[in-house]
Amino acid sequence: MDREAFAGFYQRSAPGLRAYLVRVSGNSALADDLLxxxxxxxxxxxxxxxxxxxxxxxxFRIATNLLRDHWxxxxxxxxxxxxxxxxxxxxxxxxxxxxxxxxxxxxxxxxRDRQLLWLAHAEGYSHQEISEITGLxxxxxxxxxxxxxxxxxxxxxxxxxxxxxxx
Amino acid sequence: xxxxxxxxxxxxxxxxxxxHWPAGCLPELREHVQAxxxxxxxxxxTEAFQQARKHSSPExxxxxxxxxxxxxxxxxxSAAEQVSRPITVAxxxxxxxxxxxxxxxxxxxxxxxxxxxxxxxxxxxxRLFHLAPIVTQNLDWNLFLLIPTIGGLALVGGVVVYxxxxxx
Numbered sequence: 001m002d003r004e005a006f007a008g009f010y011q012r013s014a015p016g017l018r019a020y021l022v023r024v025s026g027n028s029a030l031a032d033d034l035l036x037x038x039x040x041x042x043x044x045x046x047x048x049x050x051x052x053x054x055x056x057x058x059x060f061r062i063a064t065n066l067l068r069d070h071w072x073x074x075x076x077x078x079x080x081x082x083x084x085x086x087x088x089x090x091x092x093x094x095x096x097x098x099x100x101x102x103x104x105x106x107x108x109x110x111x112r113d114r115q116l117l118w119l120a121h122a123e124g125y126s127h128q129e130i131s132e133i134t135g136l137x138x139x140x141x142x143x144x145x146x147x148x149x150x151x152x153x154x155x156x157x158x159x160x161x162x163x164x165x166x167x
Numbered sequence: 168x169x170x171x172x173x174x175x176x177x178x179x180x181x182x183x184x185x186x187h188w189p190a191g192c193l194p195e196l197r198e199h200v201q202a203x204x205x206x207x208x209x210x211x212x213t214e215a216f217q218q219a220r221k222h223s224s225p226e227x228x229x230x231x232x233x234x235x236x237x238x239x240x241x242x243x244x245s246a247a248e249q250v251s252r253p254i255t256v257a258x259x260x261x262x263x264x265x266x267x268x269x270x271x272x273x274x275x276x277x278x279x280x281x282x283x284x285x286x287x288x289x290x291x292x293x294r295l296f297h298l299a300p301i302v303t304q305n306l307d308w309n310l311f312l313l314i315p316t317i318g319g320l321a322l323v324g325g326v327v328v329y330x331x332x333x334x335x
Contacts, residue, residue: 003235010231019223032228039231043238044245102215121216124184146205153208156215 261322
């Protein structure tokens with residue numbers, strides 16, 4: 001990929017990738033750092049064949065791995081062992097978008113659920129594609145996504161009903 | 168929590184992905200969504216995420232040029248490291264051989280009573296021109312010392328020559 005092609009690809013793909021990183025990490029500054037690192041790794045690695053769709057998926061995979069590395073740093077310990085209350089992301093909904101309900105609801109979800117939900121419902125990736133991005137088994141994704149979606153729908157309905165205890 | 172897949176889920180997912188929901192869908196599907204908890208969850212969550220995606224900030228750091236150059240530098244650095252790796256290995260190996268040869272020679276001399284002077288007088292300049300008698304008489308000793316030394320010198324010499332030529 002030459003410089004001009006990369007500039008075009010960056011313009012087209014960066015907003016989506018940044019939105020994913022902001023939503024999943026709940027931290028705009030961290031998302032910007034990971035965004036830069038993702039593109040840097042993308043450029044240094046051997047890029048996949050198959051054009052921009054595959055480049056994009058590969059980029060999401062890099063970003064997902066970087067997020068995982070971030071959560072696995074010693075200050076956080078192992079992701080699976082951390083209690084739910086410590087994984088609640090700060091609510092940055094007012095900074096990043098107009099969605100009143102989604103921000104607080106996302107903040108109540110576990111990071112892995114946020115990843116799966118965003119990839120499936122915002123990016124529209126199939127279970128197979130999510131499996132390639134996250135490294136999880138397709139069958140697990142099916143079940144995890146079902147549970148996450150159910151929880152998210154419950155939280156959205158609660159917020160819609162005006163339950164302020166959520167915020 | 169029970170996990171069941173609705174038969175309409177695939178169709179509904181596609182309609183949501185293509186933006187055909189709800190106007191572009193059959194009334195039958197719309198009625199089903201109202202009655203099915205799983206499908207209504209799917210619609211609610213997908214619509215929320217699609218809106219969030221649509222309204223997410225389009226502004227990203229304008230650093231594509233900087234990233235490009237940083238990647239080029241990183242690539243060059245890793246390529247240089249890859250090229251110099253065999254040289255580093257050769258250097259380490261040469262040093263190891265030299266040290267081993269020195270150790271072996273020191274140990275053998277110790278066993279021979281540290282008679283450096285005597286040994287040297289045995290390998291007198293005159294005898295150097297007649298290697299055959301030396302080899303036959305002190306075959307084990309001379310070969311033991313000579314081969315590693317020559318090998319070590321060859322390796323170190325090769326590396327030094329390579330480094331000098333590369334610098335120049």
